[in-house]
Amino acid sequence: MELAEWEPVYEAILREFGFDRSADERARDVLAEFATPISFDRFAELSGATVAIAGGGPSMEHETATADRADFVVAASVAADFLLEAGIDIDLMVTDLDKNVETAIDLSHAGVPVAVHAHGDNIPALGEYLPEFEQGQVLATTQAAPTESVYNFGGFTDGDRAAFLADEFGADELQFPGWDLDDEDVDPVKRQKLAWAERLLYWLETRRDERFAVLDGRRGRIDTTDLPL
Numbered sequence: 001m002e003l004a005e006w007e008p009v010y011e012a013i014l015r016e017f018g019f020d021r022s023a024d025e026r027a028r029d030v031l032a033e034f035a036t037p038i039s040f041d042r043f044a045e046l047s048g049a050t051v052a053i054a055g056g057g058p059s060m061e062h063e064t065a066t067a068d069r070a071d072f073v074v075a076a077s078v079a080a081d082f083l084l085e086a087g088i089d090i091d092l093m094v095t096d097l098d099k100n101v102e103t104a105i106d107l108s109h110a111g112v113p114v115a116v117h118a119h120g121d122n123i124p125a126l127g128e129y130l131p132e133f134e135q136g137q138v139l140a141t142t143q144a145a146p147t148e149s150v151y152n153f154g155g156f157t158d159g160d161r162a163a164f165l166a167d168e169f170g171a172d173e174l175q176f177p178g179w180d181l182d183d184e185d186v187d188p189v190k191r192q193k194l195a196w197a198e199r200l201l202y203w204l205e206t207r208r209d210e211r212f213a214v215l216d217g218r219r220g221r222i223d224t225t226d227l228p229l
C-alpha cells in the first residue's frame with residue numbers, strides 16, 4: 001500500500017489510541033537494525049490463492065478445517081498455536097511479539113516466515129526477542145513510513161495486517177476462521193482494536209471490490225468514519 005493511502009487511516013488510529021508517531025518510528029528503526037532482506041519470491045504462491053487468515057478468537061479451535069482447506073495459511077498471533085495443535089501447516093505468521101513469542105521463534109527456525117511488526121509499545125520486546133529469530137525468516141513491518149527493509153502493507157492488528165499483506169501479494173479469496181469480532185471476553189482496549197480491525201477489513205474489502213466472509217451481515221454496523229472511502 002502506498003503511504004499516501006494509508007496515512008489518513010494511520011492518523012485516525014494515532015488519534016483514537018493516543019499513540020505517538022515518533023515512538024512508532026523509533027520502533028521501526030530498532031527493527032531495521034535486525035532486519036535482513038527477505039526475498040518476496042517465497043510469497044509468490046499467494047498470488048491467485050485461497051488464503052486463510054486465521055484469527056485469535058475462541059472460534060479458531062473449531063474452525064481449523066477452513067485453514068486446512070486453504071491454499072495458503074496465515075496465522076495471526078495465537079492462531080498459530082491452535083493450528084499447530086490441529087496439525088495444520090502454517091505458511092506465514094504475523095505478530096507484534098505480545099503473545100506466543102516462542103511459537104514465532106520456533107516457526108522461524110523451522111523455515112516459516114514470520115512478519116514481525118514494530119510499534120511504539122513493543123520496543124523492549126523487539127530488543128529482547130529479535131536476536132532469537134532465524135533472521136532470514138523475518139519480514140519486518142511498520143505502521144509508520146516504510147524504509148528499505150521495513151515494509152508497510154497496511155493494517156493495524158495482527159489479523160487485519162495479515163489480510164492486507166495477503167492482498168498485497170495477490171491473494172484471490174480470503175477466508176477468516178477464528179474471527180470473533182463481537183467477543184465479550186476481551187478488555188476495552190482489545191475491543192477497540194477489534195472494532196478497528198473490522199473497519200480496516202471493510203476498507204480492504206471495498207478496495208478489492210469483493211466480499212469477505214467475516215463481514216457477512218455486518219455492513220450496516222461498520223463505522224466508516226476516518227476511512228478514505
Ligand SMILES: Nc1ncnc2c1ncn2[C@@H]1O[C@H](COP(=O)(O)OP(=O)(O)OP(=O)(O)O)[C@@H](O)[C@H]1O
Nearest residue numbers: 055056057076077078157158159160179180183197
Ligand atoms: N475475539 C478475538 N480476539 C482476539 N483476536 C481476534 C479476535 N477476533 C479476531 N481477532 C484477530 O486475531 C488476531 C490475533 O489474535 P490474538 O488474540 O492472538 O491477538 P493479539 O496478539 O492480542 O493481537 P494484536 O497484537 O493485534 O492486538 C487479532 O490481531 C485480531 O485481528
Ligand SMILES: Nc1nc2c(c(=O)[nH]1)N=C(CO)CN2
Nearest residue numbers: 019119120121156157158193
Ligand atoms: N503504538 C502501538 N501500535 C500498535 C499497538 C499498540 O499497542 N501500540 N497495537 C497493535 C495491535 O494490537 C498494533 N499497533
Ligand SMILES: [Mg+2]
Nearest residue numbers: 077096098158
Ligand atoms: Mg499481537
